[in-house]
Amino acid sequence: MLKKWCSVGFLLCWQVSAAQEPIEAVPLYTQAELIELIKQNTHLERVKADECQLVQDIEARAETMALPSYQFLYGDMLAYAVCVERDVELGLYYMRSAAEQGLASALEQLGRYYDVGQLVQADKAMAITYLREAAAQGNLKAQLRLVSLFNNGHGSPRDYEDAYRWLFHSAVADKKQHKQIEHALSKLAERMPQSVIRRARLPL
DSSP: OEEEEEOTTSSEEEEEETTOOEEEEEEOOOHHHHHHHHHTTOHHHHHHHTTTTTHHHHHHHHHTSOOHHHHHHHHHHHHTTSSSOOOHHHHHHHHHHHHHTTOHHHHHHHHHHHHHTSSSOOOHHHHHHHHHHHHHTTOHHHHHHHHHHHHTTOSOGGGHHHHHHHHHTOOOOOHHHHHHHHHHHHHHHTTSOHHHHHHHTSOO
16 A cells, blocks of 8 residues: 655655555756746646645745745645645735745736736736736746737836837747737837837847
């Protein structure tokens, strides 16, 4: 008969037999690995693929150690009932905690939620606040959504130059996405003086 044994003090969560012999070890995600999983939006699938064995360690690193990547992961797990009981309010708390520590993915996700009204009431001003912080860190999803909000008449013209600069200087290999960026920048340029556009295009 198999038993599951997890310890917050160790980096491994073992599935062991009654004789306490290790059968399978699932390594805890490194910070770099977890951030990459979050960027690819595969972090919840990874937790499920690991058969929920690391829940205690994830919770400890979110709550006790306050690591932003783990706060974001645990927040998503709570919000979408992945390996834990659903608690949207607590999930948002951890997402916001990760955002307050500057995690770009958390900032982008909260900005998106406030934009479309997912898990929270739609609030374009709050969306722009979060997206602007993520966009400044080079988060392409945030940059595109921020420019889209400006193109739809939200936000302040004082922020157009920064938003244009960030998106203009983004590096994108995908041709379809490159066209999307060109279109978004073209629309935003219609709202900006030519002198400001030239300044925003200057090398960083």
